[in-house]
Amino acid sequence: MRQQPVLEVRGIRKEFPGVVALDGVDFRLFPGEVHALLGENGAGKSTLIKVLTGVHPADGGEVVLAGDRVRIAGPLQAQQAGISTVYQEVNLCPNLSVAENIFIGREPRRFGLIDWAGMRRRAAELVRELDLDIDVSTPLNSHSIAVQQLVAIVRAVDLSAKVLILDEPTSSLDRDEVRRLFAVMRRLRDQGVAILFVTHFLDQIYEICDRMTVLRNGRLEGEYLINELNQVQLVSRMIGAELAGLDRLGGGKRSERTAPADGAVFLEADGLTRRGAVEPYDLAIRSGEVIGLAGLLGSGRTEAARLLFGADQSDGGTLRIEGAKTALRGPRDAIAHGIAFCSENRKTEGLVGELTVRENIVLALQASRGWTRPLSRTVQEQYALRWIRALDIRPDNPEALVRNLSGGNQQKVLLARWLITDPKLLILDEPTRGIDIGAKAEIQKLVANLADDGMAVLFISAELEEVLRLSHRVGVLRDHRMVAQLDNDGELTPEHVMATIASGADR
Amino acid sequence: MNANALLTRLRGQIPLLVTAVLLVSMFGVGSAQYDGFFSGQVVLNLLIDNAFLLVVAVGMTFVVLTGGIDLSVGAVVALSTMVSAWLVERQGWPPLLVIPLVLLMGTAGGWLMGWVIHVFEIQPFIVTLAGMFLARGLCYTISIDSISITDPQYTAMAQTRIPLGSLFVSPSAVIALLVVAVGFVVLHYTRLGRNVYALGGSEQSALLMGLPVQRTKTTVYAISGFCSALGGVLLTFYMLSGYGLHAVGLELDAIAAVVIGGTLLTGGSGYLLGTLLGVLVLGLIQTVISFQGTLSSWWTRIVIGALLFVFIVLQRLITARRR
Known part of the structure; x- marks a missing residue:
């Protein structure tokens, strides 16, 4: 059954100033398989993909495509050679129509002019083949990220791709959308397309992949069939000898994290509100305490936190810091009071x-x-x-x-x-999103240590497990309202928090 | 969902619709207020008097659609009038040789600026600002005075009237409309045009989709250079002179026309027909003020300024809601 690999990479090497990102990595991809590329952040996954797609030229090694040695000079050459990529952030043009996004660069033409009707017709056919029901003449930005991603796949596949690279396509999709994506992936695999799949969700790998390659610190750790390793073995391959984080993965709940009653109240919000962002809420944070904020995306978690940092102005309620009534006029005020805010958008708002x-x-x-x-x-x-x-x-x-x-x-x-x-109060907004398990465990450990040393922490995360593992108390938000504050007394379960989020709905 | 999609599509057209409504209502008010305003010739005069601006604005639309800007257009227009006048009057070259030469010069200049912008990753603003100083300065190396043109072929172009029933247009107006038509076809029915929109939507994406980003960018500035040179040629037909102080601030009029025509300064969204409407709005403001008779011509600037504010805020609101 094993044919020749459609894509083979031998001894690839890539350096950036001060970093060796890839150090002699080998990699094989066979037609008709879904192949997971795994590794911690910084292991070299993204760099390998960028080398394969011609975004970064390799410093050494060779790429063999369908038996021929190739030099991939740029994204266009990669596409022409049959390697198409769908990135985590959808790299299409939001202002153009769905049909155009599928065909731009190779629009069907009649008498030298673009044949719009023909293009729409063909786009509609392609979209239907993947069981999508969308109007291809609408602009791309009128669709959800999930649909945009599927459009990117349609484009990639129609470029007669032999190799389809999916770089974390699922990180912003919900469960149904992921299922839809997987259905499309299976169909393409059965058509003989080789799919390289990168994700941080280990469950998804076991659901869809046939084989996997693990990278660590820019080196090849190994290539395995999917049933050769279970999840724990896989994680240990990914993080190597540093097994310290592993014991935290079992979901060992921090039952010892009962609230420190002795800590002085550092910050107290009383009916704090901002119209359209978050309804009046009360919140007290003691020094040495970790407060978790749970809720769905867009439930007002970030908005509530921004009021405490002065990033947005409140239009009602009072805020006391160390007992004194304070109006924060902006982040500079907050910083002067010893409040720090790590935003969820580290690329655009931080570094x-x-x-x-x-x-x-x-x-x-x-x-x-x-x-x-x-x-x-x-x-x-x-x-x-x-x-x-x-x-x-x-x-x-x-x-x-x-x-x-x-x-x-x-x-x-x-x-x-x-x-x-x-800082005396550290606000962390989704500090672990999009990063791997090893780094996640380290950041969680760090937060726990900081709180033990007397820092107050407000911890916002979409992962309930993580919130429960760290927090003394959990504020639950639903539709811009803080619906409950639950003590994490060791009996609080994610199911309970989820039920609280849900029950806020049918009031 | 379908209704939503329809709304989104309509929202992109709002600036264009607003401009169209503005144009019609301005014309309506003018007709009600002043005798002789309501005539086809007033409309045609708009085209005749603003033919060169329209041509320049077409080039500017291409540039702005990619998210860039070209500040050199006014200076290139002036340089084109200067070179034409000097070659025809002082050197005795035939106009049929001079005009293609001037067009080639403008195109090459624009291409060069586009190349510098792309290869060295420099802001278009600063590169075309340099181009503006360069072109304006070059005018004065030819002559610091105005050179008037007496060549019979030029005066023929200036005086020819193409009859349209009882009305008439100038050859320049016809050329300008032709440029709009060609520009429209290029933008909507060729790969180059679609790449222009893609580039304005997201340069990063355009690159990753394998589109020829560099070629598109240099071509767009070359088109703007060509249009500026052609605008300069039309201006020599209109003014029958070459002068280093011609078309001062024209780049700003062109940008204003493009923005009022509904093209987003951030690129990726807009229509060439909007630019045509934008130029007509600018021209109509001038016409109204000249019909009014007592207002100083500076009121044109004041009205344009106010309109620009309104349109920029409108664009901002539309893009903000889209997010």
């Missing part, structure tokens, strides 16, 4: 990709000191090295550019920036 790890880490501290008292280079390096070590930021090079780091490591740099200012 400066063009600066080094060191520069990013000292940014907030330098800003709070004012430019008249600059930190010396030596002090900066000390700080940077201390936090690189404390958070295990990889690579451990303070002069590496942040944009060359993986998502999880970028998140750690952002955390370090705030921790260095020694």
Whole structure:
């Protein structure tokens, strides 16, 4: 049954300034299989994909496609060679119609002019083949992300793809949408397309994949059939010898995390509200306490937190910080009061990709000191090295550019920036989204340690397990309303929290 | 869902509709207020007097649709009038040789700016600003004074009237409308045109979809350069002179016309017909003010300024709701 691999990569090597992203990696992909590419953040998955799609030229090694050695010079060449990619962020043009997004660059023409009717007809056929029911003449941005992703797949497949690369297509999809995507993937696999699938959700790998390749620290860890490894074995392959995080994966609940009654109330919100964002809510956070905020995406979790940081102005209610009534006029006020906010959007609202790890880490501290008292280079390096070590930021090079780091490591740099200012209240908005299990466990451990040292933490996450593992108390939001605050007394279960989220609906 | 999709599609047309309504109501008010305003010739005069602006604005529309901007157009227009006048009057070259040469010069200049913008990843604003100073400065190396044109072929183009029943248009107006028509076909029925829209929607995506981003970008600035040079040629027909102070601030009029015509400055959305309406609105403001008789011509600027504010805010509201 095993034919020749449609795509084979031998000894591929890729360096960025200060980082060896891929170090002699081999990889094979056979026609008619769904193949998972696994590894922690920074293991080299994204880089391998970018080499295969011609976004980054490889520094060494060779790519063999259907028996021929090829040099992939750019996205266009990759497509022409039969390698198509669908990225996590949909890389289509939101302003163009669905039909155009499928065909742009190779629109059907009559007498040299674009044949719009023919294009729409063919697009509609293609879309129907994948059991999608959408009007192809509507602009792409009138559809959900899930549909946009399927459109990207339609485009990729119609480029007569032999190899389809799906780079974390499921991270922003709900369960039904994932099912729809998987159905499409199975159909394509049966047609003989080789699919390379990257995801952080291990369950999905076992549901859809035939084989998997594990990368670690830019090196090949191994290639396995799906039933050769169970989940725990797989995770240990991914994170290697550092098994420290593993015991946390079993979902061991922090039953010992009862609320520290002795901590003084650091911040108290009383009927705080902002019209259209969040209805009046009360919340008290003690020093040394972790408060979780649970709720669906768009339930007002982030909006509630932004009021506490002054990022948005409240239009009702009062806020007390250390007992004194305070009106935060903006983030600068909040920072002066010892409040730090790690936003969920680390790329656009946090890090400066063009600066080094060191520069990013000292940014907030330098800003709070004012430019008249600059930190010396030596002090900066000390700080940077201390936090690189404390958070295990990889690579451990303070002069590496942040944009060359993986998502999880970028998140750690952002955390370090705030921790260095020694805040009294740390607000974390989805700090573990889109990062792998190893880094996730480390960040969770860090949050627990910080709280033990007396820091107040507001922890926002879509993963209930994670919220329950860390929090002393859980605020539940539903439709921009805080519907309950539950003590995490060791008996609180995700099901209970879910029921609370749901019951808010049928009031 | 279908109703929603329809709404989204309609929302993209709102700026265009607003401009159309504005144009018609301005014309209506003008006709009610002033004798002789309600005539076909007033409309045709709009085209005749603004032919060069219309041509320049077509090129600008291409650039703005990609999310770029071209500040050099006014200066290129002036340089084109200057080179034409100098070659025809002082060097005695035949107009049939001079005009293609000037067009080639504008196209090459635009292409070069597009190339610099893409290859060195520099903001179009600053590159075309440099182009603007360069072109304007070059005018004065030819002459600091106005050179008037007496060549019979030029005066023929200036005086020819193409009769339309009892009305008439100038050859320039016909050329300008032809440019609009060709531009429309290119934007909507060729791959180049669709790549222009794709580039304005998301350059990153266009690149990853394997579209020829560099070629599209340089072509767009070359088109704008060509249109500016052609605008310059039409202006020489209109003014019968070459002068370094011709078309001062024309780039801003062209941008205003494009924006009022409903094209988003962020790129990716807009129509060439909107630009035509935008130019007509600008022209109509001028006409109304000249019919009014007592207002200073600076009121044209004030009204354009106010309109621009309204349209930019309108665009902002529309794009904000889309998110």
